[in-house]
Amino acid sequence: xxxxxxxxxxxxxxxxxxxxxxxxxxxxxxxxxxxxxxxxxxxxxxxxxxxxxxxxxxxxxxxxxxxxxxxxxxxxxxxxxxxxxxxxxxxxxxxxxxxxxxxxxxxxxxxxxxxxxxxxxxxxxxxxxxxxxxxxxxxxxxxxxxxxxxxxxxxxxxxxxxxxxxxx
Amino acid sequence: xxxxxxxxxxxxxxxxxxxxxxxxxxxxxxxxxxxxxxxxxxxxxxxxxxxxxxxxxxxxxxxxxxxxxxxxxxxxxxxxxxxxxxxxxxxxxxxxxxxxxxxxxxxxxxxxxxxxxxxxxxxxxxxxxxxxxxxxxxxxxxxxxxxxxxxxxxxxxxxxxxxxxxx
Numbered sequence: 001x002x003x004x005x006x007x008x009x010x011x012x013x014x015x016x017x018x019x020x021x022x023x024x025x026x027x028x029x030x031x032x033x034x035x036x037x038x039x040x041x042x043x044x045x046x047x048x049x050x051x052x053x054x055x056x057x058x059x060x061x062x063x064x065x066x067x068x069x070x071x072x073x074x075x076x077x078x079x080x081x082x083x084x085x086x087x088x089x090x091x092x093x094x095x096x097x098x099x100x101x102x103x104x105x106x107x108x109x110x111x112x113x114x115x116x117x118x119x120x121x122x123x124x125x126x127x128x129x130x131x132x133x134x135x136x137x138x139x140x141x142x143x144x145x146x147x148x149x150x151x152x153x154x155x156x157x158x159x160x161x162x163x164x165x166x167x168x
Numbered sequence: 169x170x171x172x173x174x175x176x177x178x179x180x181x182x183x184x185x186x187x188x189x190x191x192x193x194x195x196x197x198x199x200x201x202x203x204x205x206x207x208x209x210x211x212x213x214x215x216x217x218x219x220x221x222x223x224x225x226x227x228x229x230x231x232x233x234x235x236x237x238x239x240x241x242x243x244x245x246x247x248x249x250x251x252x253x254x255x256x257x258x259x260x261x262x263x264x265x266x267x268x269x270x271x272x273x274x275x276x277x278x279x280x281x282x283x284x285x286x287x288x289x290x291x292x293x294x295x296x297x298x299x300x301x302x303x304x305x306x307x308x309x310x311x312x313x314x315x316x317x318x319x320x321x322x323x324x325x326x327x328x329x330x331x332x333x334x335x
Binding site for chain 1 (some may be wrong): 211220
C-alpha cells in the first residue's frame with residue numbers, strides 16, 4: 001500500500017489533465033482517473049517490477065479514455081448527426097469566428113490525430129516535458145518523438161493556413 | 169511585448185525548433201485577455217494548453233478513491249494481531265474445579281434423593297429389638313445380667329410390699 005501511495009497517487013493530477021484533454025468533461029476525467037487507479041491498485045503487487053509506473057499509468061489512462069470515447073461515439077447518434085450538420089454548413093470566414101468556435105475547431109483537430117501523436121502533443125504542450133522524457137515514457141527514440149511532433153505541427157500549420165484562406 | 173518576436177516563435181514552433189521555455193512564453197502570451205487580432209486565431213492552441221496545465225484534482229480525491237476501492241472489496245483485510253496473555257495454573261485448572269464441583273453437587277443431590285427411599289422400614293418395637301446387639305460378648309452379657317439380678321429381686325420385693333400395704 002505504501003508503494004502505491006508513493007508512486008501512483010502523486011501522478012493523479014497528471015493523469016487527470018490527460019483524461020481531461022482526452023474526454024473533455026471534468027466529471028468523466030475524474031471517473032477515468034479513478035478507473036486507472038483502481039486498475040493499478042489491483043496490480044499493486046506487480047508495480048514495483050515495472051520499468052516505469054508512470055508509463056503504465058499513462059498508457060492505461062489513454063487506453064481507457066479511448067475505449068470510453070468509442071463507446072460514447074457508438075451510443076450517440078446525436079453526435080454523429082451534429083458532426084454531419086457541421087460539415088454540411090457553409091464555411092465561416094476566420095474573422096467572424098468567435099474564440100469558442102476556434103477552440104472547438106482546435107479540439108477537433110487534436111481529436112483527429114492518431115492516439116500516440118495526440119499523447120505526445122499533450123505531454124509536450126500541457127506537461128511541458130522534454131522530447132527525451134516523452135521518448136522514455138513511451139519507449140521510443142528521442143528522434144522519433146521529435147519527428148512525430150514536427151509532423152503534427154506541420155499539419156496544424158497547414159490547417160490554420162486553410163482556415164485563413166477559406167474560412168472554417 | 170514585441171509581436172514580431174511572437175510571430176517568429178510561432179514560425180519556429182511549426183518547425184519544431186522551439187525550446188520548452190520558448191513554448192512557455194507562447195502559452196503565457198496567448199493566455200492574456202488582450203491578444204492582437206492578427207494572432208487571435210492561435211489563442212486556442214496555446215491558451216488551451218495553459219488552462220489545462222492548471223487543472224488539479226481536489227484534495228478529497230484520495231478519500232473517494234480509497235472508499236471506492238473498499239466498496240469494491242479490493243482492500244486487503246487487516247491482519248488480526250494476537251497478543252499473548254499469561255495464564256496462571258489456577259486459571260488453567262478452573263474448568264476442572266468447576267467440573268468437579270458440578271459432579272459433587274450432582275452426587276449430593278442424588279444421595280439426598282436416594283436416602284429416604286432406600287432406608288429400611290422401621291421394625292416394630294420389641295424388647296429384643298431394643299436390647300439386641302447391646303453386648304457382643306456373651307460372657308460380658310451374662311455378668312451384667314447376674315449383676316442386675318439382685319437389683320431386680322429388690323425391686324420386686326419392695327413392689328410386693330407396697331401392694332400388701334395397700335390391700
